[in-house]
Amino acid sequence: MTTIDSLWFRANEASQRAEQAYHRLRERHDAVLERERHRRVSRGRFRTLTERVERTGAPYGAHTIVYRPSGQLLLVRHEGVDLWVLPGGEVAPEEDFERAAVRELAEEAGVDADYEGLGVLTRVRITSGEYETWGVIPVFAARALTTETHIADPDDEISAARWFGDLPEDTRDREDLLAWRERELEP
Template sequence: MTAVDNLWYLADEADQRAERTYHRLASDHENYVEYERTRSVSRSRFRTVADRIRENGLPYGAHTLVYRESGALLLVRHEGVDMWVVPGGEVHADESLREGARRELREEAGIDAAYEGLGVLARVNFRSDGHHAWGVLPVFAARAESTDLEVRDPDGEISDARWFRDLPEDTRDRAELLTWRERAL
């Protein structure tokens, strides 16, 4: 097989896994915000992302959209993308998606939350050199059980965690987070 054939095969396997993950999440939850993004990436980045998706359907792991009764949302500063994002990341093989999101929340913000369901379900499309694959970005909704934040990120990617009533302009997926807050709170 040539390298092109191998990449096509990897992308096909990734798509199949993403499809299963997406349908499981969609059938288990309701009233979530849904959106789609497309990213053009290098060939090596495409391979990395497709490998991740093949594992569990997720290119970026699972995340948590944490809110306080006041309507403030928790965001963390991710230095790798130089933006405010919802806490989250890689899901380990022995974890459910929600367990992975909860662990990442503790690492990145030092708090726990009462999980209520799925807040956002995104489809992320990746393109490179004529190849295409897609993955699922699940963002669980949760009510904060504590509000004192402490970053304990073992990866060193998260530099700050804060509560925001007014989301900063440099918030990843800002419009979708605001749509969720309008619907849910």
């Protein structure tokens, strides 16, 4: 008798959802900086991320690069990972990626911004032992309309929101942010 491995099946379904999300984002947005990442995770974390990808196509939600004309970028301190990160998070069932990014920016930094489209699109391959799936990480670009920060994070994961000209060494995906800033903000 053949048994069906439900985690393998769900990972396959998630990969299909990620493919759909990726193509939808690429169709709607031009000249996007594309990146690839690989994350090895525990089996429990793999299951959680697979479920997220099945729902939305994105294991880590949607994020925003918020910039000032001076080139400064807004980062938030995420205590769960002990790093400076872009504002962002999970996509709620009634949201598209951009709405989720706008909501997360409001919660994590309280800054108003003019959204300009997708800035970075990352394909992240997720593995745990012999299991594999992938998802997208959409990062929208937005010009700051206000610069004073106010944290109203319902998850209490964000402890600070600050503007940086020189990005701290402990910034998640620092090289990607520097590449984006050089490409988009420097003549």
